[in-house]
Amino acid sequence: xxxxxxxxxxxxxxxxxxxxxxxxxxxxxxxxxxxxxxxxxxxxxxxxxxxxxxxxxxxxxxxxxxxxxxxxxxxxxxxxxxxxxxxxxxxxxxxxxxxxxx
Ligand SMILES: C=C(O[C@@H]1C=C(C(=O)O)C=C[C@H]1O)C(=O)O
Numbered sequence: 275x276x277x278x279x280x281x282x283x284x285x286x287x288x289x290x291x292x293x294x295x296x297x298x299x300x301x302x303x304x305x306x307x308x309x310x311x312x313x314x315x316x317x318x319x320x321x322x323x324x325x326x327x328x329x330x331x332x333x334x335x336x337x338x339x340x341x342x343x344x345x346x347x348x349x350x351x352x353x354x355x356x357x358x359x360x361x362x363x364x365x366x367x368x369x370x371x372x373x374x375x376x
Contacts, residue, residue: 301356308360312367322364328357 275283312322335353336346 304356305360305363309363309367312364313371315364316368316371322361322368331357 315322332350332353335349339346339349
């Protein structure tokens with residue numbers, strides 16, 4: 275491998291690591307919002323898991339994947355994991371939430 279190629283490999287790996295940090299930060303932000311929505315939905319009598327909404331959100335991830343030229347099946351799996359993690363946090367937030375003043 276030439277010195278030029280080794281330099282390029284280093285650059286690419288640095289870019290990948292930066293992107294990984296951004297992905298984690300964005301997922302953390304999304305999960306924080308999902309947690310916040312839990313008690314609001316509970317007060318509105320809505321379940322943490324809403325199948326119609328999940329279908330819509332997953333379809334959007336998959337459409338976006340297609341428009342970026344990547345496999346929508348990858349995003350089906352990723353979105354399912356991210357959504358399930360958010361729903362778990364919602365349930366925990368509902369259990370932890372103080373009872374509303376009547
Ligand atoms: C965040 C919500 O709650 C759940 C999580 C969703 C998500 O992570 O996108 C979508 C629907 C619900 O199953 C919501 O109702 O908007």
